Amino acid sequence: MTIHGWLQIALVLAVLLGLTPLVGGYLVRVYDGSSRWAIRLERLIYRLAGIDAEHEQHWTTYGGALLSFSVVATLLTYLMLRLQAMLPLNPADMAAVGPTQAFETAASFATNTNWQSYGGETTMSYLSQMLQLTFQNFVSAGAGMAVAVALVRGIARRDRADGIVGNFWVDLVRSVVYVLLPLSVILALLLVHQGVIQTFDAYRAVTTLEGGTQTIALGPVASQEAIKQLGTNGGGFFNANAAHPFENPTPWSNLLSLVALLLIPSAFTVVLGRMTGKPRHGWTVWVVMAAFWTVGVSSAYVAEAQGTSLLAKAGVALPASADQPGGNMEGKEVRFGISASALYAVSTTATSTGSVNAMHDSFTPLGGLVPLLMIELGEVVFGGVGVGLGGMLFFVALAVFLAGLMIGRTPTYLGKRIGQREIQVVMLGVLIFPALVLGGSALAISVPVGLAGLGNDGAHGLSEVLYAFSSTAGNNGSAFAGLSGGSAFYNVAFGLATLVGRFVPMLSMVALGGFLAEQAGGSGGEAAFPVTGPLFGLLLAGTILLLGALTFYPVLALGPIAEHLSMLAAMRN
């Protein structure tokens, strides 16, 4: 560990804190319709798609629109991938993507997961990368943002009690046109300046300095890289994702990527505060998120900087010095070193992004446990764009409900009752994730086709499977990549996990927003449990830990924790 490493972590948090109110304030103006600088493009899109932008939807219609859009987008992507060999912009002559692979990829990108059981540069044509994968990066992010806005509107709505939460099409289009597209253009150009490539030229063969031949994979990378981070998507253009120097060439590009993937989820806490008229409530939620993030990054940094018993036995200088990074550098890049790799690993899993700048599979047992835990806490530590806040609001509702039980009052949240049906959809949204993770992992390690995919044996093998189901059901997309996830069994299992893990919680969020929008809400909620300040922050953090940690502790003990203990035992011998 070095002072530079800690300062780097502090710098990222400071930049994020500085940008959050700016972007959050802008998001509020986008969703209440007062920002109108792109009104002509927006109206053109409505006219071409036949959308009545003035019409507000009941929450059931809103949820139906979300579902229809996702079904259509998934099918379009599936078709495109199956047909890519016949379509233009395929200079490397990629063959059609196989049926289970295309299903898994379509489901994965439509659900903002971007789990990749293929290597981009060996599978996808340029047209597929752009037309389907870049497109999905935008709209899956936009759909997540729309759902969060609908939920917050439901909480905030006071004037009527009719279950109206907004217009899904409008929220989606405005998310894309006003937020994701302009930010992506700026970020993409900054990334190209740093060295990220952006070209339609074919792969290029060069003669190396020693006279060998090296073929260099190229492509329109920066445009996809930008939205992959901003939309917390995470699917890499190349197999090595943001560890590839063409995706993430410098410490600057790494900082830009980190801030980009944290920015919108972080700014959504401001949307919550401002739209409900309780800015301090939004900031309380932000502080809880930032606290989990800080503890996570610090733990991963310490674990990775300490290295492993194998490295020590091989003779590696584990303490960092002025001219070498020290620690566990297996699966890490020199330009990032330990601190920036730990920062990235935790940020990408906390936010449901899933892009990686180091290989999580080769992290130390405890260093790998942290990203896994970040996913398993429900990806509410900033979380995915929109859905991160939605997931956090499940826990807020749960915390309020628990507090209500403890003090013996009817639980109310910002003047609205958290009653039986509200808590039912909350529990559905919260519990589907552990059910998929634990059920899926148990199935995979019980059948030969599942075990055949393991890249490592013993406790680490279990961690690989557990990570894979956490990542897909949680719509993260990062991996302990030693697992060969490209088999038909895993493609189908992961495809289903992403779909159920995405739409059950999202529809629960819309329903919760709808139920709350059906209450006019009392203004005299002042006697209710306060939802700002340290007391509520601790209660919220406790609720997240209670559910996440207790659900997964037994299986974590068999995976990463067992591996850590066996490593300690090996060190003593």
Add this chain to the structure above:
Amino acid sequence: MFASLLGTAFRLAIVLTVCTGLLYPGVVTGVAQLLFPFQANGSLVEHNGRVVGSELLAQPFSEAAYLHARASAAGGGYDATASSGTNAGPTSSRLRDALTARALVAESLGVARGEIPADMITASASGLDPHVSPANARRQLVRVARARGVPVASLDTLLGRYVEPRTLGVLGEPRVNVLRFNLMLDSLLSIR
């Protein structure tokens, strides 16, 4: 209701595909090629009038007179169409065997046990890491100097100029670009 929603969904999906899947990458490509053509096309570097690689990608070096890049699991090694790490688990026998074999190479350079730079015997994440740490480079200079018949001290001075520091003093790690250093060696010194 569902049928009309599906219709709208289909039309919107097509419109947004054009906006985000064609126009957006097209515009970014145009502007990038105009403003930053060197970076946009892969930071390709020339030597004696021919392109010898990308300064951002590791390429295989095995001759004694060159700095060697970090170990690579990209394809058969340094394959820039198949980026990958080893994904070997931290306690796996696969990693133990690889580390043991590479530690022998470090030993042949006279690096004492317990002093091997952390990036010297580990494989990178992408398999294409273009950098090594300054300590790693310095340890290799012994071999390079012998092959080129020059004193280590003079190479060490040159190396000092090729160390890229942390950005803003805190971001990333100090590093040496292997290809750029080797190109400099070739233009200044012949191979004996």
